[in-house]
Amino acid sequence: MRAPTDRDLVRRARRGDREAAAALFRRYWPDAWRAAFAITGRRSLADDVASDGFERAFAALGRFDDGRPFGPWLHRIVANRALDLLRAERRLTGDEPAETADDAPAHEAGDRGLLAAVAGLSLERRAVVVLRYGVGMTPTEIATALRLPVGTVNSRLARALAQLRAALEVERVD
Amino acid sequence: MSTELEGRLEGLLAEAPEPDAGVEASALARALDALPAAGRRPRWLRTATVALAALVVLLAIAAGSLAAAGALRVSFGERPAGRAAPAQLQLPAGAAGVLALVDGRLSAAVRGGFRLQGLPASAAALSPHALYVAAGVGDSLVAMAPDGRRAWSRPAGGRVVAIAWAPDGLRIAYLVRSGRGLLLHLVWGNGTHDAIVDRDVRPVVPSWRSDSLALAYVGAGGRAVVYDLGHDSRRVAGRAAPVTALAFAPAGTTLLVATPDAVFAGARRLARGAVEAVGWLGRRPAAAFAAGGGAASVRTLGRSGRPAERVRVRGVVLAIAAGVVVTRTPGRLLAVRPPSSVEPLLRLQPAEQVNALAFRAR
Numbered sequence: 001m002r003a004p005t006d007r008d009l010v011r012r013a014r015r016g017d018r019e020a021a022a023a024l025f026r027r028y029w030p031d032a033w034r035a036a037f038a039i040t041g042r043r044s045l046a047d048d049v050a051s052d053g054f055e056r057a058f059a060a061l062g063r064f065d066d067g068r069p070f071g072p073w074l075h076r077i078v079a080n081r082a083l084d085l086l087r088a089e090r091r092l093t094g095d096e097p098a099e100t101a102d103d104a105p106a107h108e109a110g111d112r113g114l115l116a117a118v119a120g121l122s123l124e125r126r127a128v129v130v131l132r133y134g135v136g137m138t139p140t141e142i143a144t145a146l147r148l149p150v151g152t153v154n155s156r157l158a159r160a161l162a163q164l165r166a167a168l169e170v171e172r173v174d
Numbered sequence: 175m176s177t178e179l180e181g182r183l184e185g186l187l188a189e190a191p192e193p194d195a196g197v198e199a200s201a202l203a204r205a206l207d208a209l210p211a212a213g214r215r216p217r218w219l220r221t222a223t224v225a226l227a228a229l230v231v232l233l234a235i236a237a238g239s240l241a242a243a244g245a246l247r248v249s250f251g252e253r254p255a256g257r258a259a260p261a262q263l264q265l266p267a268g269a270a271g272v273l274a275l276v277d278g279r280l281s282a283a284v285r286g287g288f289r290l291q292g293l294p295a296s297a298a299a300l301s302p303h304a305l306y307v308a309a310g311v312g313d314s315l316v317a318m319a320p321d322g323r324r325a326w327s328r329p330a331g332g333r334v335v336a337i338a339w340a341p342d343g344l345r346i347a348y349l350v351r352s353g354r355g356l357l358l359h360l361v362w363g364n365g366t367h368d369a370i371v372d373r374d375v376r377p378v379v380p381s382w383r384s385d386s387l388a389l390a391y392v393g394a395g396g397r398a399v400v401y402d403l404g405h406d407s408r409r410v411a412g413r414a415a416p417v418t419a420l421a422f423a424p425a426g427t428t429l430l431v432a433t434p435d436a437v438f439a440g441a442r443r444l445a446r447g448a449v450e451a452v453g454w455l456g457r458r459p460a461a462a463f464a465a466g467g468g469a470a471s472v473r474t475l476g477r478s479g480r481p482a483e484r485v486r487v488r489g490v491v492l493a494i495a496a497g498v499v500v501t502r503t504p505g506r507l508l509a510v511r512p513p514s515s516v517e518p519l520l521r522l523q524p525a526e527q528v529n530a531l532a533f534r535a536r
Contacts, residue, residue, distance in 0.1 A: 006379055018206050025202050045294060047193065048279055051201035052292055055261065059208040081292075088293055089311060119357040133183040133188070165179060 006070040006173055014061050021061075025054060028071060031135055032078045036128040039082040041119055049085060053078035075135055076145030079127050086123050117167035125160035202522055207521065208261060214400050259506040259518035260289055266498070266509040266517045268536055271304025272522060273529035274507065281520070282307050285536065290318070297348070297530055299337035301363075306532040308346055312332025315348055317365060321329065324366030332357075336379040336530075339363070342386040345403075349375060349391075358391055360403075371401055372408075379530075381420040383427055390420045398431045412441040421453045421494075430459050437461040437475070444475045453494025455512065458482060462491030472499050472512070485512045492528055496535035502528060509533070 004023070005011075012020035032053055037046035057064075057074050063072060118129060131142045139157065143150040189429045206507040263274050263281040271284035284304045296310035306325060307318045315334055317328040335356065336349040343363050350357045361368040376392035383389070383400075393399040394415035401408050411429055419432040431438040431453040437445045439459060447463035450470055454460060458474040465471040470491045474483045487510050489503035499510040500519070507520040507528065522528070 007260060013209060016209065018209070021206055021209055025205050028200065029198055030193065033198075035188040037190050037193075043191070044278070044380065047197045047201075048292060048294065050193070051197070051204055053210045054201055054205035059261065060204045062210045083251065085292065118183075131437065133180065161177075161179060165182075168179070 007066050010061065010064065010066050010070055013058070021058060024070070024095060025058075028074055029054070031071075032074060035075055035130055036082050036134050038080050038118075038134045039079060039123075039127050041084060043074075045085060047084045050078060052081050056081070072141045072145050075131060075137065079131060079145060081122055083127055090123075097122060113166070114168065117164045120167060121160055125156050125163070128156045129160045129164075132157055159174070176326055177264055200525055203523055216337060223399075230308075230379045232503075241433075251287065258506075259521040261291075261521050263520045266511075266519060267515075269496075269498075269509075270534040271300045271302075271511075271532075272534075272535045273298055273300050273521065273530070273532040274528060276520070276522065276528055277526045278529065280307075297334045297337050298532065299339050299346070299530075300532040300534050301339050302341050302343045302534070306339075308337050308339060308348075310337065310348070315346075315361065315365075317346075319365075328361070328365050328368060330359070338380040338382055338389075340382045340386040340389075341384055344386060347371075347380045347382070347389050347391070349377060349380070351430050351482075355394075360389075372399070376416070378417060378420060381422045381429070383422045383429075387420075388427075390422060392417045392420065398429065399428065412438055414438045414441075414443075418449065419452050421459075423455050423457070423459070424496075425457065428459070430454070430461075432461065437476075445473065447471075450491040451494050451499075452493075455494065455497055460494050462487075462494060464490075470501065472510075483512070493533065497531045498533055499536070500531055500533065 006024065006160060007022040009020045011026055029050065033046055033050040035131065036049035036053070037043065040046050040049060057077050061084055121129060127146065131137045131145065132139070136146065139150055139153045143153045176309055194251060202289050263272060263283050265272055265283040265285065265425055271282065273280070273282040275298050278294055278296065280290060280293040280298050282290040283357065290307065293309070293311070298307060298309040300307060307315050307535060309318065310315065310330065310333060313332055313407055314327045315330045317325040319325040330350045332350045332352045334348050335351050338347045340346065346361050346363060348359050348361070350359060356375045356377055357370050358372040358380070359368055360371050372391065374394040376394070376396060378392040380389050380391040387403050389401045389403065390398055390411065391401065397414065398411040398417045398420055399408050400411050412431060414431050414433050414436065416433060418434055421430040428439055430452045432449045434447060435446060436443055437449055437452055444459065445461060450462040450464055452461045455474050460474045462470045462472045462473060465486060470489065471487045472487055472494070476482045487499060487501050489501040489508065490534050491501050492499040497511060499512065501508045501510055504520065504524060506518050507521050507522055509517045
């Protein structure tokens with residue numbers, strides 16, 4: 001049997017169908033959480049951000065234009081929530097939030113140099129990198145999600161990639 | 175065309191860890207609760223609801239009259255307030271500010287419109303007139319101004335676990351978890367002149383005397399200690415231990431001290447029972463005791479310790495402050511203003527922990 005489309009699930013959820021809403025949640029939760037984790041770099045924050053993102057999205061389901069895709073809309077909410085929280089934390093403490101041992105990314109056997117380089121990007125660049133490569137959104141979708149011009153997204157991506165290349169070059173020389 | 179770096183990025187981010195199943199279940203419950211209500215109720219049900227509400231109002235007025243006439247016992251019954259609890263922290267009527275730290279996320283609402291939601295924090299407190307919020311953020315102590323901007327921040331040298339702002343607003347006491355234990359600090363309200371007062375204290379929120387010249391905290395031995403700022407001296411207040419909560423009177427010098435099974439005013443025992451919270455309702459000391467069946471009994475206590483008033487409230491009492499009893503029921507945080515006002519403050523998930531609460535009256 002054909003799986004229901006996002007549009008079907010959104011319409012049913014709007015009418016109060018909790019099973020449809022739960023199906024929509026399960027379809028997008030892993031990606032939303034990973035995106036939140038990749039932006040925040042902390043498991044505890046990712047839990048909060050992804051959870052808040054879904055809560056806000058479901059509360060606003062009545063206003064969602066179901067002619068548009070659900071995924072990018074949800075990821076926009078999650079990415080913006082992550083950026084808001086990190087900016088607030090940075091603004092309040094005056095520093096980039098320090099990672100504790102408990103919160104450190106769990107890439108034990110992964111590409112540690114690249115991971116460190118991604119974590120070293122500014123919030124704005126990190127977000128577009130995560131949405132582009134982690135979530136698989138196109139620059140146009142990212143631009144819609146973050147309410148930015150497509151040119152800004154492309155330039156942030158290009159600069160982020162250049163910064164990552166430079167960081168990895170230093171790593172090779174070292 | 176995809177470069178080697180882009181290929182590596184795709185591989186790296188795909189390896190992000192999996193979310194915890196418990197977190198997913200809790201997030202799903204929250205998300206489903208946030209769904210908009212579907213459709214309007216039928217007309218007959220609305221009519222019945224209005225009639226029931228009118229009956230409840232009449233009963234509340236009658237109960238209030240009895241209480242005013244000196245009846246000792248007022249009960250809110252087993253039914254909670256009918257209104258649904260809000261997803262965001264609500265400022266109750268008559269309050270200047272309210273703050274809640276739930277599962278390490280700080281929410282605050284103050285009368286001037288300042289609203290904060292979901293900031294990761296380890297401890298928090300409101301300034302005396304609820305114009306500022308002090309919070310432990312990362313390993314810093316931060317004061318936030320009414321517009322949400324940082325007024326100041328200073329490194330705390332560890333996780334801040336409790337904060338108490340002096341009634342005159344000029345000093346803040348805070349506890350910091352260091353490698354060996356808990357330190358009690360005092361800092362001026364503008365974030366300068368930080369000093370350590372005690373290097374080994376218990377994790378109980380300190381309480382300020384109404385004149386802001388003395389501070390009660392729980393020392394390493396588990397007893398209440400009063401630190402006199404003017405003389406830089408300390409004295410142990412009573413023999414009760416282990417002290418679980420402290421509350422100086424809003425006027426005067428009486429210190430309420432709670433242990434797990436009794437309440438003391440200084441050295442004098444006022445009442446026995448399984449204590450949930452202590453505080454002041456008006457000028458009277460008050461204590462909440464577990465009453466079984468998911469309810470608590472809140473008593474205001476006379477000089478001899480005899481209950482002057484006794485109010486039964488639903489749920490677990492988390493705080494008594496500024497004339498308000500804050501309780502937690504399954505799914506909700508409520509502000510109970512004896513004898514008969516109950517306002518939902520916030521929707522809670524069963525697994526969510528309330529780490530700190532603050533309430534300021536106008």
